[in-house]
Amino acid sequence: MAKRATRRWRINAVLAIILMITLGGPTGVWSSTAADSPALDVVFIDLPQVPGSDKMPGVPFPHDRHTQSLGNDKDCSACHLQQNDRFVFKFKRLTDGLPDVDMAVYHDNCVACHAETKGSGKKSGPLDGDCRSCHSTASGDASAWQPINFDKSLHYRHVSAKAILPGKMYDEVNCSACHHIYDEAIQKTIHRSGTEQSCVYCHKSEKTETASAVRWASHAACVGCHQSIKARAQKTGPVECAGCHDAAAQQQIEVVENVPRLERNQPDTVLLASWMSSDGGSAEAMQKYMNPVAFNHVVHEKEADSCRSCHHQTLKKCAQCHTETGDEKGEGVQLAWAMHNGVSSHSCIGCHQQAKMTKDCAGCHAAMPQKQFSQLACAQCHAVDRERLGPFPMEAEARASVAENSLNSRQRTALIIADEHIPEMVKIDGMQDEYEAVNLPHRQIVRAILSRIKENRMAAYFHGNDVTLCAGCHHNAPATLNPARCAACHGEAFANEQDGRPGLKGAYHGQCMACHQAMGIEEPAATDCVKCHKKRNLN
Numbered sequence: 288m289a290k291r292a293t294r295r296w297r298i299n300a301v302l303a304i305i306l307m308i309t310l311g312g313p314t315g316v317w318s319s320t321a322a323d324s325p326a327l328d329v330v331f332i333d334l335p336q337v338p339g340s341d342k343m344p345g346v347p348f349p350h351d352r353h354t355q356s357l358g359n360d361k362d363c364s365a366c367h368l369q370q371n372d373r374f375v376f377k378f379k380r381l382t383d384g385l386p387d388v389d390m391a392v393y394h395d396n397c398v399a400c401h402a403e404t405k406g407s408g409k410k411s412g413p414l415d416g417d418c419r420s421c422h423s424t425a426s427g428d429a430s431a432w433q434p435i436n437f438d439k440s441l442h443y444r445h446v447s448a449k450a451i452l453p454g455k456m457y458d459e460v461n462c463s464a465c466h467h468i469y470d471e472a473i474q475k476t477i478h479r480s481g482t483e484q485s486c487v488y489c490h491k492s493e494k495t496e497t498a499s500a501v502r503w504a505s506h507a508a509c510v511g512c513h514q515s516i517k518a519r520a521q522k523t524g525p526v527e528c529a530g531c532h533d534a535a536a537q538q539q540i541e542v543v544e545n546v547p548r549l550e551r552n553q554p555d556t557v558l559l560a561s562w563m564s565s566d567g568g569s570a571e572a573m574q575k576y577m578n579p580v581a582f583n584h585v586v587h588e589k590e591a592d593s594c595r596s597c598h599h600q601t602l603k604k605c606a607q608c609h610t611e612t613g614d615e616k617g618e619g620v621q622l623a624w625a626m627h628n629g630v631s632s633h634s635c636i637g638c639h640q641q642a643k644m645t646k647d648c649a650g651c652h653a654a655m656p657q658k659q660f661s662q663l664a665c666a667q668c669h670a671v672d673r674e675r676l677g678p679f680p681m682e683a684e685a686r687a688s689v690a691e692n693s694l695n696s697r698q699r700t701a702l703i704i705a706d707e708h709i710p711e712m713v714k715i716d717g718m719q720d721e722y723e724a725v726n727l728p729h730r731q732i733v734r735a736i737l738s739r740i741k742e743n744r745m746a747a748y749f750h751g752n753d754v755t756l757c758a759g760c761h762h763n764a765p766a767t768l769n770p771a772r773c774a775a776c777h778g779e780a781f782a783n784e785q786d787g788r789p790g791l792k793g794a795y796h797g798q799c800m801a802c803h804q805a806m807g808i809e810e811p812a813a814t815d816c817v818k819c820h821k822k823r824n825l826n
Contacts, residue, residue, distance in 0.1 A: 328528035468489070646806050670693070708768045
């Protein structure tokens with residue numbers, strides 16, 4: 288009896304966590320199918336161990352397969368109960384109970400459904416006694432499940448959806464349908480207009496004392512809302528796993544190109560220098576800090592997927608968690624490193640590094656060695672004139688005004704080099720064997736690159752010198768309109784000098800072919816030799 292109870296508990300446990308989709312406990316989405324046939328609807332169910340019994344492996348539950356088998360005559364109510372007009376995505380119960388009780392819920396109901404299905408002559412799942420058919424130890428490496436990015440486009444589609452009703456009847460917008468905060472005083476969740484933030488700020492990957500795990504919360508809210516709208520016969524979002532978590536389905540999601548700005552009382556311009564607003568700020572103290580950075584918040588909002596692109600843990604200012612010397616709130620990450628980490632997408636420099644890898648920029652930047660932090664030109668960003676600052680501490684309005692004036696003084700388009708300074712054709716004939724010399728359409732190439740970056744504000748600012756663009760190819764030559772020839776630094780065909788310089792032929796091909804590939808230039812193809820230089824007649 289104990290062993291049977293244990294088995295039944297395991298099976299039911301599996302289903303419990305399945306439809307919960309990470310509602311609580313050690314769950315994960317993975318597939319038990321072969322690697323060449325990955326699934327994305329498999330949820331791993333593993334209830335706590337029943338005291339005094341042997342623990343069997345958890346159960347991989349194919350959710351969509353079960354949903355589809357219900358047919359049109361049944362809906363979520365076949366497996367889930369409702370509370371406050373919303374389905375609770377636990378199997379046949381509203382809350383978790385004792386392990387043996389929950390296990391019995393799974394075994395009794397699942398096996399009964401399978402037996403009923405088989406009795407009607409249809410293909411069925413395992414019956415009582417087929418324990419290992421459900422309790423599998425298969426690896427989850429074959430999962431095709433993909434996380435969905437709830438970016439600003441998808442958010443706006445929900446905000447503007449008339450089918451999503453506000454949580455409070457008198458609300459003019461529907462923010463209260465999803466957003467809430469936990470009020471410690473009354474120990475319940477409430478909606479507070481104007482304070483809406485990202486769900487993951489409170490709902491972490493694991494359940495906490497005050498918030499459920501993010502996957503539980505999102506599925507309960509999102510799928511539950513979709514189901515309620517579907518019940519009203521209105522157009523709604525997916526109710527099956529594949530609708531959100533299939534890579535092909537995600538490509539079909541409608542994208543709103545010009546999303547209106549999401550107002551959260553954020554500033555248009557910011558003067559990044561936390562020391563300026565502190566009580567210890569003074570003209571003397573100012574000399575010990577870097578010049579402030581003028582930051583255009585509006586422009587960065589347009590370029591980012593969501594607020595979390597930068598504000599990854601909270602909407603508070605960076606300096607409130609990342610202090611000058613490091614603090615527990617910011618996991619010990621100092622403010623300077625939070626801003627200058629070259630590999631973090633939440634960092635200024637890290638985000639800029641990623642931007643340089645887009646195809647319009649990567650032709651030059653992909654071939655350039657990554658600069659160390661000590662090699663960066665700090666004054667390029669820390670450029671606000673100290674004479675504009677003070678008295679201290681500066682009020683927010685004064686800081687914003689200084690930032691706006693500084694930003695308005697910047698150039699907004701890339702500097703154009705006059706044609707007379709750009710050779711129209713350059714003959715590359717320093718090394719010829721089986722191919723003839725190359726007549727490089729130099730001016731055409733320069734103009735093509737300039738056309739790609741002319742509307743790029745970031746490129747315009749950091750290409751502040753009219754010869755900066757030349758460094759894309761003439762990477763180590765002095766910044767001048769007459770840079771040195773490649774052969775001045777690169778010698779024999781494929782010689783590899785001790786300092787890492789390739790030979791002349793290797794330098795040419797590496798620079799030209801890598802640029803074509805990085806920038807997606809299809810004609811001429813990077814490997815089409817005769818498109819650039821004709822084959823010589825050696826007879």
